[in-house]
Amino acid sequence: MINFPAQALREQFPALRHAGNSVFFDNAAGAQVPQVVLDAVNGHLIGHNVQRGGRYSQSVSVDATIARSRASVAAFINARRPEEIAFGMNATSFIRLISLAVGQTLGKRNEIVVTDLDHEANIATWLVLEKMGAKFVWWKIRPDGCLHTDDLQPLLSARTRLLACTLASNALGSIVDVRGAADLAHAVGAEIFLDSVHYGPHGSIDVQAFDCDYLVCSGYKIFAPHMGFLWGRYELLQALPTFREDFIPDEPPGKIEAGTFIYENVAGMDAAVNYLAQLGRTLRGKAGAPDAQSLHDDARTALNAIRAYERGLSLDLLAMLKDNKAQIYGIDAEARISERVPTVCFNIPGVLPQDVTEAAARADIGIRDGHMYSPRLMQRLGLSKETGAVRVSLVHYNTAAEIQRLAAVLAGLKRR
Ligand SMILES: Cc1ncc(COP(=O)(O)O)c(C=O)c1O
Numbered sequence: 001m002i003n004f005p006a007q008a009l010r011e012q013f014p015a016l017r018h019a020g021n022s023v024f025f026d027n028a029a030g031a032q033v034p035q036v037v038l039d040a041v042n043g044h045l046i047g048h049n050v051q052r053g054g055r056y057s058q059s060v061s062v063d064a065t066i067a068r069s070r071a072s073v074a075a076f077i078n079a080r081r082p083e084e085i086a087f088g089m090n091a092t093s094f095i096r097l098i099s100l101a102v103g104q105t106l107g108k109r110n111e112i113v114v115t116d117l118d119h120e121a122n123i124a125t126w127l128v129l130e131k132m133g134a135k136f137v138w139w140k141i142r143p144d145g146c147l148h149t150d151d152l153q154p155l156l157s158a159r160t161r162l163l164a165c166t167l168a169s170n171a172l173g174s175i176v177d178v179r180g181a182a183d184l185a186h187a188v189g190a191e192i193f194l195d196s197v198h199y200g201p202h203g204s205i206d207v208q209a210f211d212c213d214y215l216v217c218s219g220y221k222i223f224a225p226h227m228g229f230l231w232g233r234y235e236l237l238q239a240l241p242t243f244r245e246d247f248i249p250d251e252p253p254g255k256i257e258a259g260t261f262i263y264e265n266v267a268g269m270d271a272a273v274n275y276l277a278q279l280g281r282t283l284r285g286k287a288g289a290p291d292a293q294s295l296h297d298d299a300r301t302a303l304n305a306i307r308a309y310e311r312g313l314s315l316d317l318l319a320m321l322k323d324n325k326a327q328i329y330g331i332d333a334e335a336r337i338s339e340r341v342p343t344v345c346f347n348i349p350g351v352l353p354q355d356v357t358e359a360a361a362r363a364d365i366g367i368r369d370g371h372m373y374s375p376r377l378m379q380r381l382g383l384s385k386e387t388g389a390v391r392v393s394l395v396h397y398n399t400a401a402e403i404q405r406l407a408a409v410l411a412g413l414k415r416r
Helices: 006-010 014-018 035-048 057-076 091-103 124-132 149-155 178-187 234-239 263-284 295-323 334-339 353-362 375-380 400-411
Strands: 085-088 111-115 135-139 160-166 191-195 214-218 228-232 327-329 343-347 368-370 389-393
Touching: 035 057, 035 263, 057 085, 057 263, 057 295, 085 091, 091 124, 091 160, 091 191, 091 214, 091 228, 111 124, 124 135, 135 149, 135 160, 149 178, 160 178, 178 191, 228 234, 263 295, 295 327, 295 334, 295 343, 295 400, 353 368, 353 389, 353 400
Parallel strands: 111 135, 111 160, 160 191, 191 214
Antiparallel strands: 085 228, 214 228, 327 343, 343 389, 368 389
């Protein structure tokens, strides 16, 4: 394991202390938040829990909080301008919002490429466009559980309107070469919509390096409270027919943020970005709090260190699962470990997935069984969507010692 301050970071997460002996291994469904995020949410609710847009001090503070968070998130993902960031409820509703708008712009370019690796939120939301004339083309995984850009190329043509794909699988943990996919999509004049929800806690997001057109993320997967954000190229957001009621501004981000969203959680999102940036500064030996200029680089340093630490966790987890004769879905070879995040789906032969997770729950370990909202992928893997698989999903506050606690549970399972 590399020298990563996992223990010191754990201490920054009150929920880990509060939960005592519990092990949080279901992070793909939502991560815990550090103290600075709690402070930001509390500070917002105590100091200025009012509506934005007023002239009195508390309301002015709400506007300032939203503007600060928008600027932080923009810097975090290397957006060209803060107005490219929209805040809202979650990733799914943003994907649907964009799909509804894209559906109104289909002409001769009416093909949408979706994948069989994605979360259903980035598949079904596009498939509903069939009634608006969309046709669908499937970019499918190979037996290694990965999407290969060589397979994408023949699927694209002058008819392709958009490719919707994930940065990393919430079930198999495989990482997608999204820059390669973006280049191929752009070469035929199509756009690319990225789902960064699962990748967010594991690696640096850089919309300019990815050269994508839209990207969605959920705050609650990256150490912020329950909320989501959307990024889009400014000109594309400007052109899309999204909300167009008189009382809603006709410019991004207002035209994408209808009504009130959860301001305290937006304050928490800003704090979560700063938590990562502060970690990066500490790792680089830099003094002082994160500033706007260096925020992206600081956060990237943190996430690169997190990725390196998590590679060690992935190796430990996979070795432990192999010791327990688990059937692992997706990448399990050490040589390819950098192509995955520490999210692993598996089954134990002769044991129902729910019996594995119930045994883990009795040992105070939170893991999940089922289809992981990727029922098509489960089918592709030859699994029933009713029972599916067991998923362990780790983040940087997890440890090798916790993996050993799960090892004891798996070793004690009664197999048929
Ligand atoms: C890869 C992926 N995409 C989309 C979603 C949906 O996100 P949200 O709950 O913010 O709508 C999830 C949720 O687990 C996910 O893992």
